[in-house]
Amino acid sequence: MKSTFQMDSQNTIHRKRLLLKIIGLLFFFFIFVLSGFLIGEEQIEANLSEKNLSPSLVHLFGTDWLGRDMFMRTLKGLNLSFQVGLLASSISAVLALTLSLLASKSRLLDYIVTILIDLFLSIPHLVALILIAFVLGGGIKGIVVGIALTHWPTLTRVLRAEIMQIKSAEYVQLSKKLGKSRMWIVKHHFIPHLIPQLFVGFVLLFPHAILHESAITFLGFGLSPEQPAIGIILSESMKYLSTGMWWLVLFPGISLIAMVAIFDALGNNLRKFINRE
Amino acid sequence: MLEIKNISFKYERSDWLFKHLNFTIEQGEIVGMYGKSGSGKTTLAKIITNYVSPIEGDVIIDGEKGEFQGIYPVQLIWQHPEKVVNPKWKLIEVIEEVEGLDKEIINILGIKKEWFNRRPSELSGGELQRFCIARAFSPNTRYIVADEITSMFDAITQAQIWHAMMKLVKQRNIGLLAISHHIHLLEKISDRIIDFNNICNVR
Ligand SMILES: Nc1ncnc2c1ncn2[C@@H]1O[C@H](COP(=O)(O)OP(=O)(O)OP(=O)(O)O)[C@@H](O)[C@H]1O
Ligand SMILES: [Mg+2]
Numbered sequence: 001m002k003s004t005f006q007m008d009s010q011n012t013i014h015r016k017r018l019l020l021k022i023i024g025l026l027f028f029f030f031i032f033v034l035s036g037f038l039i040g041e042e043q044i045e046a047n048l049s050e051k052n053l054s055p056s057l058v059h060l061f062g063t064d065w066l067g068r069d070m071f072m073r074t075l076k077g078l079n080l081s082f083q084v085g086l087l088a089s090s091i092s093a094v095l096a097l098t099l100s101l102l103a104s105k106s107r108l109l110d111y112i113v114t115i116l117i118d119l120f121l122s123i124p125h126l127v128a129l130i131l132i133a134f135v136l137g138g139g140i141k142g143i144v145v146g147i148a149l150t151h152w153p154t155l156t157r158v159l160r161a162e163i164m165q166i167k168s169a170e171y172v173q174l175s176k177k178l179g180k181s182r183m184w185i186v187k188h189h190f191i192p193h194l195i196p197q198l199f200v201g202f203v204l205l206f207p208h209a210i211l212h213e214s215a216i217t218f219l220g221f222g223l224s225p226e227q228p229a230i231g232i233i234l235s236e237s238m239k240y241l242s243t244g245m246w247w248l249v250l251f252p253g254i255s256l257i258a259m260v261a262i263f264d265a266l267g268n269n270l271r272k273f274i275n276r277e
Numbered sequence: 278m279l280e281i282k283n284i285s286f287k288y289e290r291s292d293w294l295f296k297h298l299n300f301t302i303e304q305g306e307i308v309g310m311y312g313k314s315g316s317g318k319t320t321l322a323k324i325i326t327n328y329v330s331p332i333e334g335d336v337i338i339d340g341e342k343g344e345f346q347g348i349y350p351v352q353l354i355w356q357h358p359e360k361v362v363n364p365k366w367k368l369i370e371v372i373e374e375v376e377g378l379d380k381e382i383i384n385i386l387g388i389k390k391e392w393f394n395r396r397p398s399e400l401s402g403g404e405l406q407r408f409c410i411a412r413a414f415s416p417n418t419r420y421i422v423a424d425e426i427t428s429m430f431d432a433i434t435q436a437q438i439w440h441a442m443m444k445l446v447k448q449r450n451i452g453l454l455a456i457s458h459h460i461h462l463l464e465k466i467s468d469r470i471i472d473f474n475n476i477c478n479v480r
Contacts, residue, residue, distance in 0.1 A: 170360040179347035
């Protein structure tokens with residue numbers, strides 16, 4: 001048997017490791033995503049004297065058929081995807097919080113919300129997304145609304161279960177006997193309890209939002225070709241693939257996957273970290 | 278007067294815990310109740326304090342029954358304090374949850390200022406229980422049900438806590454139902470003692 005001291009120190013070592021991982025991932029995230037804010041139009045301008053260059057130290061990801069630097073374009077594209085993801089995930093999270101709180105109000109409302117969750121979960125995301133984006137006429141609005149509307153159910157389900165649990169907690173029952181209103185209890189007992197889950201859910205929504213945004217943009221239902229989105233870069237580059245310019249697709253593609261992986265790892269590590277508390 | 282009238286209760290898929298149970302508590306009176314473990318005393322405490330609805334019968338508070346606005350006039354002090362405080366809160370928040378709580382109560386119960394900024398997990402069971410006891414003495418409280426509230430204290434502290442409780446109850450003219458296994462303890466503090474197993478009318 002381990003002594004409690006050993007268990008304790010093992011636990012703190014584990015926590016430290018988790019924290020280190022989270023900080024490392026955040027570091028990558030900042031370089032990757034926020035650097036896009038620093039890139040101006042002139043850095044991704046066409047420069048016909050430097051077109052079709054393969055990757056080199058000057059142009060890490062090479063240049064395209066108009067002589068634009070692919071590294072800069074990729075960073076800018078990831079940045080745009082990040083912004084779309086941020087907006088869509090925020091709306092999803094707010095929707096999930098509102099609906100899960102609504103569900104806790106009465107049995108009928110809970111029933112309705114559960115049915116809505118099951119209904120939305122049964123439709124494949126991509127199909128629903130394309131439909132919504134198509135109906136709303138593409139562009140950022142279509143994508144953000146589409147992603148927000150398709151991604152709330154999983155988080156709502158998690159939050160609903162959390163609320164059910166805390167609702168039956170003795171200290172919440174006691175709060176009612178102290179004459180506290182439902183709003184007071186929601187604000188002081190429920191929300192602080194939900195914030196960690198909400199935050200983790202929010203971060204975990206990101207990779208989905210980004211991948212789906214790229215996917216529908218790639219398929220031509222999403223952002224317009226003038227916007228420097230990753231999906232646009234990829235679909236344009238596909239046309240030049242046959243001419244042997246492999247770097248146009250490879251590096252932006254890998255970067256997209258890397259960003260998604262970073263968010264996913266960040267979300268999962270945050271969850272582990274919070275659950276250990 | 279707090280009237281427990283004709284109360285019957287059973288949990289789903291179990292036998293009756295008590296049937297047609299009757300007794301009363303006057304304001305300012307301390308009534309002791311003892312009974313075998315698992316016989317349904319905590320369940321009765323929850324019925325009297327409106328956490329659980331009886332299958333039959335009524336609890337009548339000074340002639341009134343039904344819904345009360347604001348703080349409920351009959352407060353329960355629970356057997357296990359760690360379950361009835363939000364683990365994420367500081368103890369100061371636990372105290373502030375009770376509107377208009379008299380600060381003198383905090384002193385009388387021996388609550389130290391330095392505990393206020395801690396979380397429940399950073400206090401001992403006995404220290405935490407003092408907060409739970411204090412919380413029951415809201416300005417609206419007319420009756421208190423104390424369900425085995427001092428089992429986590431040593432003998433000396435137990436005596437101190439009950440001394441404080443008796444003082445508060447008499448001072449504020451509150452009716453108290455004290456539930457315990459310890460008949461000796463009940464004999465010391467109560468005006469009158471009820472044997473739960475005698476009045477529950479089952480087997
Ligand atoms: N929520 C519940 N659902 C079903 N049965 C329950 C529930 N709570 C308690 N019981 C059962 O009801 C009986 C009475 O429980 P209760 O806690 O009221 O006893 P008690 O007299 O307070 O016991 P103790 O003196 O040990 O505190 C027990 O047999 C218990 O197993
Ligand atoms: Mg009990």
